[in-house]
Amino acid sequence: MIVYAVGIGPGDPEHMTPQAKHMIADSDVVVGYTMYLNLIPDLLRGKTIVGTGMKGELARCEAALAEARSGKKVAVISSGDAGIYGMASLLFELAENDPQIIVEVVPGITAATAAASLMGAPLSNDFVVISLSDQLTPWATIEKRLEAAGLGDFVLCLYNPRSKARKDYLNRACHILLKHKPLQTWCGYVRNALRGNRAYGICMLRDLPDVEIDMLTTVIIGNADTRRIGNHLVTSRGYLIATQEVEEAR
Amino acid sequence: MIVYAVGIGPGDPEHMTPQAKHMIADSDVVVGYTMYLNLIPDLLRGKTIVGTGMKGELARCEAALAEARSGKKVAVISSGDAGIYGMASLLFELAENDPQIIVEVVPGITAATAAASLMGAPLSNDFVVISLSDQLTPWATIEKRLEAAGLGDFVLCLYNPRSKARKDYLNRACHILLKHKPLQTWCGYVRNALRGNRAYGICMLRDLPDVEIDMLTTVIIGNADTRRIGNHLVTSRGYLIATQEVEEAR
Numbered sequence: 207m208i209v210y211a212v213g214i215g216p217g218d219p220e221h222m223t224p225q226a227k228h229m230i231a232d233s234d235v236v237v238g239y240t241m242y243l244n245l246i247p248d249l250l251r252g253k254t255i256v257g258t259g260m261k262g263e264l265a266r267c268e269a270a271l272a273e274a275r276s277g278k279k280v281a282v283i284s285s286g287d288a289g290i291y292g293m294a295s296l297l298f299e300l301a302e303n304d305p306q307i308i309v310e311v312v313p314g315i316t317a318a319t320a321a322a323s324l325m326g327a328p329l330s331n332d333f334v335v336i337s338l339s340d341q342l343t344p345w346a347t348i349e350k351r352l353e354a355a356g357l358g359d360f361v362l363c364l365y366n367p368r369s370k371a372r373k374d375y376l377n378r379a380c381h382i383l384l385k386h387k388p389l390q391t392w393c394g395y396v397r398n399a400l401r402g403n404r405a406y407g408i409c410m411l412r413d414l415p416d417v418e419i420d421m422l423t424t425v426i427i428g429n430a431d432t433r434r435i436g437n438h439l440v441t442s443r444g445y446l447i448a449t450q451e452v453e454e455a456r
Numbered sequence: 457m458i459v460y461a462v463g464i465g466p467g468d469p470e471h472m473t474p475q476a477k478h479m480i481a482d483s484d485v486v487v488g489y490t491m492y493l494n495l496i497p498d499l500l501r502g503k504t505i506v507g508t509g510m511k512g513e514l515a516r517c518e519a520a521l522a523e524a525r526s527g528k529k530v531a532v533i534s535s536g537d538a539g540i541y542g543m544a545s546l547l548f549e550l551a552e553n554d555p556q557i558i559v560e561v562v563p564g565i566t567a568a569t570a571a572a573s574l575m576g577a578p579l580s581n582d583f584v585v586i587s588l589s590d591q592l593t594p595w596a597t598i599e600k601r602l603e604a605a606g607l608g609d610f611v612l613c614l615y616n617p618r619s620k621a622r623k624d625y626l627n628r629a630c631h632i633l634l635k636h637k638p639l640q641t642w643c644g645y646v647r648n649a650l651r652g653n654r655a656y657g658i659c660m661l662r663d664l665p666d667v668e669i670d671m672l673t674t675v676i677i678g679n680a681d682t683r684r685i686g687n688h689l690v691t692s693r694g695y696l697i698a699t700q701e702v703e704e705a706r
């Protein structure tokens with residue numbers, strides 16, 4: 207009995223892998239958060255659909271496992287990559303003591319790379335991914351990670367940067383990062399990356415707290431090697447500096 | 457004049473996005489490292505091919521821009537994601553002073569998520585990506601980032617963990633991480649993720665230096681929430697703990 211944990215990517219079929227489509231097509235039952243099921247209507251025809259609202263993660267995964275135990279082939283979909291803040295880990299945990307169930311993860315384009323591709327190439331060197339949601343991770347842990355990200359001069363990609371219940375979290379994160387990064391650090395934000403009605407912008411770290419940013423926005427904060435080229439953010443990998451050094455040494 | 461920086465994913469066509477295929481199909485010229493061009497022979501028929509060996513990044517991107525200036529449509533391919541240790545950033549830098557050239561990035565499944573999907577779900581919470589190659593980044597910077605990753609209790613994904621010229625870099629990285637992480641920290645490694653003849657294994661951090669690992673291997677090092685479930689590595693997001701707390705409070 208197999209449960210597929212499928213990453214459908216940002217939502218646009220142009221960015222969904224063939225394997226993700228094939229695994230959904232091969233399933234009798236498709237389980238997911240209603241908003242993400244609505245992104246792939248063509249793939250759901252003739253399937254049993256189990257949709258739940260926000261915060262229904264546990265119920266969703268338990269329902270998926272129950273369907274699998276009854277002999278159905280099941281796909282549990284996540285937006286982006288199923289293994290990055292997605293449902294894959296919870297499925298493994300819930301199936302831990304059930305040797306009949308095999309969980310297989312199908313990767314997808316995650317929001318970090320989708321957002322980065324629209325901004326230019328901000329993630330071209332070492333980076334960290336941090337979610338600012340403290341529903342499952344204590345805020346003290348998130349603060350510790352923001353501090354560490356600042357110390358290491360990483361480029362940061364922030365998921366869940368702000369919600370109605372957590373209006374000031376992004377501001378708090380900026381406050382911590384400004385201990386380590388200059389006010390002029392380049393940042394980018396994308397809402398609904400690679401879907402319709404997307405919003406995209408570039409600003410400096412000092413202005414990031416004042417930008418209109420919500421839960422569906424992905425924020426990328428540059429490092430010392432990140433600069434603005436036209437409307438793009440680019441983190442240099444150092445090829446041109448390395449070349450220059452060789453030329454100067456001649 | 458457009459140059460597409462295309463991420464072809466790990467190499468298997470099942471994990472290449474439709475957009476990546478379409479942008480290559482739409483191009484007259486395809487430019488890339490020979491090893492990656494060899495992964496997509498079906499997509500190259502009838503195209504002009506510009507292939508270079510390792511360390512030919514600068515020559516490759518300059519050739520691509522020259523082809524674009526001559527009026528050709530050009531795709532520069534990278535394995536994985538074009539924006540993560542790929543060619544996108546260098547293309548933006550080289551085209552900076554040429555307003556005729558537009559660089560467009562097409563994201564792909566990066567090695568971090570491809571490797572993670574085979575291991576289980578090790579990247580399900582905050583993580584860092586670090587390359588251990590010091591060809592462009594000074595080793596002192598890499599060490600600083602490894603320290604920071606340890607301090608923040610991040611899951612780590614390591615690219616370029618070891619090469620013939622850098623036999624001891626992975627060992628040095630483990631030495632730094634062991635200041636912050638226990639010997640029993642779970643790790644996974646995948647060579648040629650999602651391609652043929654792949655090798656995959658799980659071990660503890662204390663044993664990682666002794667594992668046969670090369671430049672094409674991706675290594676993931678867990679954090680305090682990462683455990684082994686069967687043959688998989690799973691980093692808990694905390695759903696089950698959160699549920700338990702609610703039940704205990706009743």
